[in-house]
Amino acid sequence: MSETAIHVERERLASASTPQTPHVPLFREPRLRALAWRLAPWVLPALLFALWAVGCERGWIAPQILPPPERVFETLIELARSGDLARNTLVSLQRVLLGFGAGTLLGFALGAALGLSRTLEAYVLPSFNALVQIPVLGWLPFLLLLVGVGEPLKYILIAHAALVPVTLSTLQGFRQTPAALNEVARVFEYSGWQRIVYLVLPAAVPTLATGVRLAFTKAWLALVVVELVASSEGLGYLIVYGRQLFQLDLVMASVVVVGAIGYAVNRALDALEARLRRGQPSAFRE
Numbered sequence: 001m002s003e004t005a006i007h008v009e010r011e012r013l014a015s016a017s018t019p020q021t022p023h024v025p026l027f028r029e030p031r032l033r034a035l036a037w038r039l040a041p042w043v044l045p046a047l048l049f050a051l052w053a054v055g056c057e058r059g060w061i062a063p064q065i066l067p068p069p070e071r072v073f074e075t076l077i078e079l080a081r082s083g084d085l086a087r088n089t090l091v092s093l094q095r096v097l098l099g100f101g102a103g104t105l106l107g108f109a110l111g112a113a114l115g116l117s118r119t120l121e122a123y124v125l126p127s128f129n130a131l132v133q134i135p136v137l138g139w140l141p142f143l144l145l146l147v148g149v150g151e152p153l154k155y156i157l158i159a160h161a162a163l164v165p166v167t168l169s170t171l172q173g174f175r176q177t178p179a180a181l182n183e184v185a186r187v188f189e190y191s192g193w194q195r196i197v198y199l200v201l202p203a204a205v206p207t208l209a210t211g212v213r214l215a216f217t218k219a220w221l222a223l224v225v226v227e228l229v230a231s232s233e234g235l236g237y238l239i240v241y242g243r244q245l246f247q248l249d250l251v252m253a254s255v256v257v258v259g260a261i262g263y264a265v266n267r268a269l270d271a272l273e274a275r276l277r278r279g280q281p282s283a284f285r286e
Contacts, residue, residue: 067249072256075249084238089257092223092234095151099158100219104212107163111170116196121171132164136222140229149230154223161222162215169211173204206277213269220262 049069055061056068063071079085110128114121136157147153177200185195227236235258242250 064246065248067252071249072252075247075253076256079238079250079253085257088234088238089261092227092236093261095154095227095234096158096216096219096223099155099223100162100216102155103159103162103219104166104215106159107166107211107215108170108208110163111167112174114167115171115174116192125171128167136161136225137229140226144230153230154226157226158219158222161218165214165218166208166211169207169214170204173207173211174200176207177203206273209269209273209276213266213273216265216269217262220258220265224258 052066053069056063056066076085114125139157139160140153143153143156147156181199181203184190185199190198223234224236224239227234228240231237231240235254238254239251239258242248242254
């Protein structure tokens with residue numbers, strides 16, 4: 001064997017005997033992986049914002065159609081300083097909270113009644129499912145004839161939007177009580193009210209929380225739609241007002257506020273739902 005071959009063989013044996021540190025991918029690190037998951041939802045908005053800014057700067061879209069971000073920001077500052085933003089935001093929040101509260105309470109009551117009575121469910125639920133297929137705008141002409149264009153119209157449509165998911169989630173929550181808990185109620189001879197208070201409601205809390213979160217989303221969307229069609233104040237009105245004057249910066253600023261408020265409330269309700277699920281005793285889970 002030549003000296004070159006012997007040298008190569010020695011290097012191969014040395015490299016084989018030396019332990020190699022395994023390559024760990026970057027995102028295998030727990031902290032980096034957690035940071036990546038936290039930043040992931042913001043990647044698409046950041047890309048869209050960058051595309052918006054670059055497109056306006058390079059003239060891909062006329063500023064009369066899509067104003068640049070800095071102009072929208074300046075409009076937001078002007079609205080905040082003049083008080084128009086606070087006044088219209090408070091009007092919208094008042095409407096959505098009242099309508100959402102009324103729809104949620106009615107939804108709890110109706111869903112509980114349907115969940116406790118098979119007979120009532122057989123008579124009411126098919127008609128209810130048929131009526132809820134009609135969108136909010138579908139009820140608008142009929143309600144305009146009944147209550148006019150005042151505040152009751154807005155409250156009724158917002159309450160209707162919140163009523164549907166709360167009713168269905170309450171019905172589902174009352175019907176999905178674990179069988180083991182029903183057996184406990186029979187063994188201890190619970191009355192109807194005791195069964196509801198001590199077993200059914202605690203087991204249904206996560207489902208009810210999901211219904212409430214979805215109900216607020218529906219109510220917020222209904223609010224904007226109603227204010228777009230029949231209102232003289234509110235965030236939806238600002239959008240219509242800006243469109244009528246062809247002030248697209250006002251339209252975009254109002255849309256940003258609507259989206260920010262909706263996102264913030266949804267995140268808060270989502271956190272509340274997660275906390276309720278974590279705090280639910282294991283006995284109330286399937």
